[in-house]
Amino acid sequence: xxxxxxxxxxxxxxxxxxxxxxxxxxxxxxxxxxxxxxxxxxxxxxxxxxxxxxxxxxxxxxxxxxxxxxxxxxxxxxxxxxxxxxxxxxxxxxxxxxxxxxxxxxxxxxxxxxxxxxxxxxx
Numbered sequence: 001x002x003x004x005x006x007x008x009x010x011x012x013x014x015x016x017x018x019x020x021x022x023x024x025x026x027x028x029x030x031x032x033x034x035x036x037x038x039x040x041x042x043x044x045x046x047x048x049x050x051x052x053x054x055x056x057x058x059x060x061x062x063x064x065x066x067x068x069x070x071x072x073x074x075x076x077x078x079x080x081x082x083x084x085x086x087x088x089x090x091x092x093x094x095x096x097x098x099x100x101x102x103x104x105x106x107x108x109x110x111x112x113x114x115x116x117x118x119x120x121x122x123x
Contacts, residue, residue, distance in 0.1 A: 058120020065123055087112060 068076040088109055095105040116122050 058118055058123060061120030061123035064120055 071079075091108050091112060092105060095101075095108065100108075113122075
């Protein structure tokens with residue numbers, strides 16, 4: 001049996017032509033042996049959701065949850081955003097006062113976020 005075909009392509013006369021090397025029962029057996037996952041419209045992994053790992057924990061969490069339930073989620077998130085922005089401005093002014101660079105300022109803001117999560121401010 002020759003393994004070189006016309007035009008230099010590789011195929012075996014035992015399996016058939018170059019474009020379709022498996023026929024009939026061989027093809028069915030191969031398709032059962034090698035299964036490929038079907039594509040679906042849903043992604044394989046759910047998209048990550050930013051969620052606080054300490055949600056509901058921390059000394060201030062009950063007050064935060066109570067306040068959010070009273071004034072509503074939309075208004076609460078607006079107030080929280082303003083408070084976070086104000087706190088970031090305070091950190092920035094502090095860094096200017098002591099002569100800290102941008103990288104140190106960013107580290108302090110990250111530390112404030114971690115502390116806020118631990119204390120329950122971001123519940």
